[in-house]
Structure formats: C-alpha cells, structure tokens
C-alpha cells in the first residue's frame with residue numbers, strides 16, 4: 444500500500460487579474476515554493492512572481508566559448524603540427540580560414556547543449572512524472588481557469604494559513620494535492636542498469652561485427668579486390684624507391700619531351716638570327732594567329748596593330764607594328780618579344796603556346812602586308 448503524501452494546496456481563480464494579484468500576494472507573504480498554471484502565457488506574470496531569468500543562456504555562453512576555443516586550438520594543431528600543408532604560401536596558422544568552421548561548431552555546440560540542458564536538467568527528462576499531472580486542477584488550468592499551487596515543502600507552509608490566504612484572494616475552489624511514494628520513487632525503466640548494459644553490449648557486438656566483416660572477412664579468399672594491390676596511394680608513404688616518396692624527382696636538367704627550354708634568354712639578336720617560323724602561312728594558321736592576336740594583343744596594339752590601344756591611357760601606348768623597324772625584323776625577332784616581353788610589355792609565354800605565338804607572327808605579317816602591298820599582290 445503506498446502512502447499518500449501532501450504535495451501542495453491549489454487554488455483556482457476566474458480571471459487573469461485575480462491570478463496576477465494572487466501571485467504578487469503569495470510572493471509578498473514570503474513563499475518560495477509555489478507555481479502558477481494558466482491556459483496561456485499571461486503578461487506581467489514573470490514580474491509578479493519576480494522570476495529570475497533562465498540559466499540556459501549561460502549554458503549556451505560557456506559551451507559556445509569552449510567550443511570556439513577548442514576548435515581554434517584543434518585547427519592550429521591540425522594545420523601547424525599534425526599536417527602542415529602549404530597553401531599558396533599562406534601561413535599555417537591562418538585565422539581567417541578558421542572562422543567558418545569555428546563559427547559553425549560554436550553555434551552547433553551551443554544550441555545542442557542548450558536543448559540537452561533544458562531537457563535533462565530543467566525538465567528532468569526522462570523522468571516525466573509530476574504530482575500535478577492528471578489532476579482536476581491541471582485539467583481546469585489547461586482550459587479556462589487560472590491556478591496557483593503552494594507546495595507543502597515550503598518552509599512557511601501551514602495548511603490553514605494557506606487556505607485562508609487563498610480565500611482572502613477570492614479563490615473559486617481550493618484543493619489539496621496528494622501523491623504516492625511510487626510517484627516520488629519513480630525510476631524510468633530506460634535508466635535501469637540492466638537495460639543500459641544491454642544497450643552497451645549490443646553496441647559493441649554490432650559495431651564489432653560490422654568492423655570485422657567489412658575490414659577483415661571480406662578481404663579473405665575467395666574475395667579479391669582491385670583496391671588491394673601494389674600501388675602508390677595518395678598521401679601515403681611508399682618504400683618502393685626508398686626515401687618514402689612514391690615518385691622519383693627528375694634528374695637535374697631533365698627536359699619534358701618536345702619542350703626544349705627557350706635558349707635565347709635576353710638574346711634578341713641571336714633569336715632573330717636563329718629562330719625560324721615552323722608554320723606555313725596558310726589560312727588555318729593565320730586564322731589561329733588572328734584569334735589569338737585579337738584576344739591577347741589587340742587591347743594594347745589595336746585590332747590592326749597600328750597602336751590604337753583600348754586601355755584609355757591606363758597603360759603606355761605601344762608603337763605601331765607597321766613601322767619599318769618591325770617590318771624588317773625577322774619572324775624570330777617578333778617571336779622573341781612575345782616570348783620574353785619588351786620593357787613594359789610583359790611576356791606572353793604562359794598564355795600562348797609556341798604554336799600560337801608563331802601563328803600570331805604570321806598574322807602580324809599579314810596585317811603589315813595589308814598596308815604595304817607589293818606590286819604582285821595587286822595583280
């Protein structure tokens with residue numbers, strides 16, 4: 444037989460004004476263990492009960508700050524100690540790059556911690572029983588009444604005094620609420636050590652079996668996988684050549700097939716003498732030269748190479764390529780300017796392949812010829 448214990452005295456009121464007045468009065472009388480239940484939030488109730496602000500923001504602050512600091516330390520450790528990676532010469536400890544991750548982790552941890560703290564500390568989840576649950580009092584205050592409940596464990600609690608206080612405030616009904624030991628000593632089954640041990644064992648067995656199946660059993664005969672073979676795996680060391688590197692560094696002076704280095708560095712005269720245009724002046728090549736000239740050269744030199752810059756004086760205007768000087772240059776000499784640049788004009792060796800450079804030379808020749816046609820061109 445379970446014993447009945449007095450939990451509280453409750454009173455019901457008919458209007459919001461009455462319940463606010465009641466809450467103020469109960470607070471004034473010095474009661475601390477009481478609560479108000481209303482069908483909807485009532486403005487001014489927090490002030491009447493002199494409720495302190497919730498503790499949850501502090502949980503968010505502490506957890507958020509901890510997460511932010513740990514994240515920055517983790518990123519620092521990862522990027523400067525564990526796996527330093529040179530990204531475009533930027534410092535290993537690059538705070539701006541860490542901000543997005545740190546921000547996300549901060550927000551995520553703070554919000555999850557707030558919810559967990561609310562559920563498990565404020566609401567005492569998974570224990571969801573309360574003496575007021577399933578009482579007439581609770582049914583009424585969920586519909587059209589406004590209730591207040593003063594708990595028996597309040598140091599000032601005296602049944603008679605509380606009753607007369609409620610009466611003086613104009614309560615429409617006053618009821619004591621009892622609860623049983625069972626309710627106090629309620630232990631959710633889910634928290635029983637047996638069940639928790641069962642969960643832990645289940646977790647170990649399932650994850651262990653999964654791990655062994657996917658990583659060991661499936662790699663025994665008769666299975667054979669393409670991924671299991673001797674090869675260099677990205678980001679892994681390899682002992683094949685020694686030194687840990689999966690590839691050998693090229694012997695000094697190695698040149699890629701068909702890519703002899705330009706050997707006329709700062710030697711325009713030699714380039715002029717020795718370089719010969721390997722392209723025939725046929726339509727296909729001249730068309731290629733035209734396309735590339737219009738893209739890469741015309742902004743400064745103009746579409747017809749006469750020096751009509753489109754850069755509106757923001758870059759020195761180049762001389763005309765129709766000058767006697769350039770007309771008398773050999774193809775190799777013009778090729779040299781494109782490859783190495785000349786004074787303020789930069790090199791275009793990285794934008795244009797060798798074939799494209801030679802094609803441009805052909806096109807410049809065509810442009811020059813258009814202003815200096817020979818007798819024979821007119822026939």
Ligand code: HEC
Pocket residue numbers: 736739740741742743744758759760761762763764766768769777780781785786787788789791803
């Ligand atoms: C950013 C502007 C600019 C671009 C783009 C440019 N040039 Fe020039 N170029 C110049 C300037 C300025 C000079 C004059 C340099 C000097 O003072 O020697 C020049 C000089 C030259 C000369 C030598 C002319 C002479 O009389 O000495 C040639 C040939 C030439 N450019 C060809 C080209 C070709 C071909 C391209 C396209 C691949 C090109 N340039 C793209 C600005 C440019």
